[in-house]
Amino acid sequence: MGKSIIKSQDLQFLFDPRTALKASVFFSLKKILKAMDDRKEKLHIAMFPWLAYGHIMPFLQVSKFLAQKGHRISYISTPKNISRLPKLPPNDLSSSNITFIELPFPQNIDGLPPGAESTGEIPVHKVPYLKKAYDMLQYPLTEFLKTSDVNWIIHDFAPHWLPGIATPLGINLIFYSIFNATLFTFLGPPSALLGDYRRSRPEDFTQVPEWIDYPSETAYKLYEMVNHYECMDEDVSDFQRIGLIVQGCQFVILRSSFEFEPDEIRLLAKLYQKPVVPIGLLPPSLISSNQLVKTDEKWEGIKKWLDNKGDKSVFYVALGSEVTLSQEFMHELAFGMEKSNLPFIWVVRNRPLVLEGQKGQDMIPPGFEERVPDRGLVLRDWAPQLQILAHSSVGGFLTHCGWSSIIEALSFGRALILFSGASSDQGLNARLLHSKKVGLEIERNEVDGSFTSDLVAETIRKVMVEPEGEPLRANAWAMREIFGNEEMNNKSLEEFTRFIQEFAP
Template identity: 35%
Template sequence: MHTTKNLPPNLIPALIQAFQMSSSSFSEILNDLKPDLLIYDFFQPWAPKLALSQGVPSVYFATSGATPFSFFYHLYKYGTNFPFPYPEIYLPDHEKVDVRAPVEMVIKDAEDDDFAFGNFKLSSEIVLIKSLLGGADFEGKYIDYLSVLCQKKVVPTGPLVLDNSGDEKDEDEYYYYSEISPWLSAKEQFSTVFICFGSEHFLSGEQILEIAKGLELCEVNFLWAIRLDENVFLPEGFSDRVKKRGLVLQGWVPQAKILAHPSVGGFVSHCGWSSVMESLYFGVPVIAMPIKFDQPINARLVAEAGCGVEVGRDENGRFIGEEVAKAIEKVVMEKSGEDMRFRAKSLSEKMKEEEEQAVDEVADQLLRLCKTNKS
């Protein structure tokens, strides 16, 4: 593996160690290429130091949203002495982590032995972040606060969503056009929920059972994509009971094409940032079931923006089928869903209007940085 995609969480330390072992080769590559600029992400804090030693400016690209970065940066900087200035964003006790605790895996060359936030310190003048350019109604205030915390200009790149929803048929997506698209097209507009938990999260057997229970309770059309490597134990007789309104798929599915389909009215998601961006880009409200990392913060952001709803949990912080059903009904069957779709559609239009402008702004900022360094 060379990315975290499809990588079990227990093997991430091995991936990071492999990255670190490549640092000497990377130094040689820099020396040979003599680039004008280096862009690095979360897992390579050693890369900007090597670049700086060769006079090459570096820019950190934060691929999560500004909201979780600002929340955790605030917690890292101030602890619990000062509350986060935006109370809509919070973590209950069962989700809290100690951001001041040392990273257990060996990370070399992180600034001040600080892996998560040293990346900001090492970035030259600006930080790129995957978010909206003028996201006043979405992430605007969190982008501004992150800039204050890291003392760098935070430059949004736009959503960076690949819209291939209208592409012609290709061999890899034959199943979509032969099975999925005809099935979706037989459903009414906004009547179907899409359920997918991305390429980096593994659902437990208990979570799968509770989602299945919720789908039976709410009686909504659904398309459920389950990973091939997950232990799938659906309730006995589930497939027969839902066969008229449900389609369960195992393996890869073209998420963007599904979200763009007019019959899809909600997206049951773990709220990984790329999935949130894709859902809102296509104007689909999010039914949030966050699991870990930045996902709970993303879920609260979506709810604050009125573009979705978070699934409730029991007293132990576990998802239960009744709450899954209740959240799906709010988005697909009740009046509240119309409001969420309106807000999601408005945000979608803003994203698409700003895409080119955001990329141009990023290019201008990077060009200015290169020219300053050359002079």
């Protein structure tokens, strides 16, 4: 459980000349150490993620690790989001130490579709209303905290009001970024986030900021920031939320590692003037995932199709559960995949709320599936992504550059065809991975994000089969030692656990 920290006043009696070092003294010391260990084992930690599936799952991963170490976890979210979480095995130690706390979701929020409790259920321009609803959770959360014995709250970027609730109650705060350090070094210190630095327009985010003290070309494209501005609350921007959260927390944890981002993590601690602790990349467990899909007929069909393809010959295409492209862009992407003349699996999401009535299948060009019957497999809505990426026939991944998807791909050494989903951290991830030479970014117009099918096909072929792509394929394969190294990642979680046990605010 980590070293015990003994304060000088606890041992003062040992140095009292009037006291002999008798057995009773040692018993007293033993009691002190045991009491301190008991306190460590009984930490009560609340988890409070943002209302997005890509956030609630990494929070659950950390919850399970801490629970297995004997800490009590209160995992807090809304009913619909908690119901979507995978059930914990009853014989798992973590299941007995995790309690799921459902906060009632605010009703009748103007602009928010009825029943929507997460970003995956709404278009990007409706996300600001979800943030307003999330902010109203502060009231039931406060009541819960007042009647609990929570020691720590591990929270997301959004609850800018949380320090004002937790500090008077004597509760410590940890800002948990499910993103990497590159995003937050780009955004800068709290002073920049809260307006002391002149970045008020989307155009202002298209240059590398002055505080980056290592070689970098990582910046947003204009269309990416224009898109991101759509999902920000006008009353409290995402930058303000992060700035206030960073100011109010005791320290920051990141879903990253020193092995992957040494310069970025070092700089972030300097910018924040507080501890920044990487907790590893949290690669998902293929064993656990296999248990969920081992009897799934859909996976059996996909596996049979992949088993008939050559080693690393297939590229997998998935743009995440929340990325929305216009029909024009989807068709252009499809034509590029077709022109590559390489086998592929393409997951097409069906999100009628987002596409305003258009079903997922409408986004596929007429006759497309008939033209690629043997080398193209189109899957609708859901696919067992981890199993697909793990298959030896898959060599590349055309991705929207979400951090979780990147981690999954590089944990199996798959080369990346980078196509930014133009939201959140995705544009910066595309530049970062392009610069690290583990993938190539599809060239797009910086103003409107447009692209051509010829460039899509060219980029796919470079990454997958062309001689000039061999270094990319080799670099991506080598990344397994960082992204897929379970022992290394568990070591980071162990160090984080010791940190909170020994932390003295």
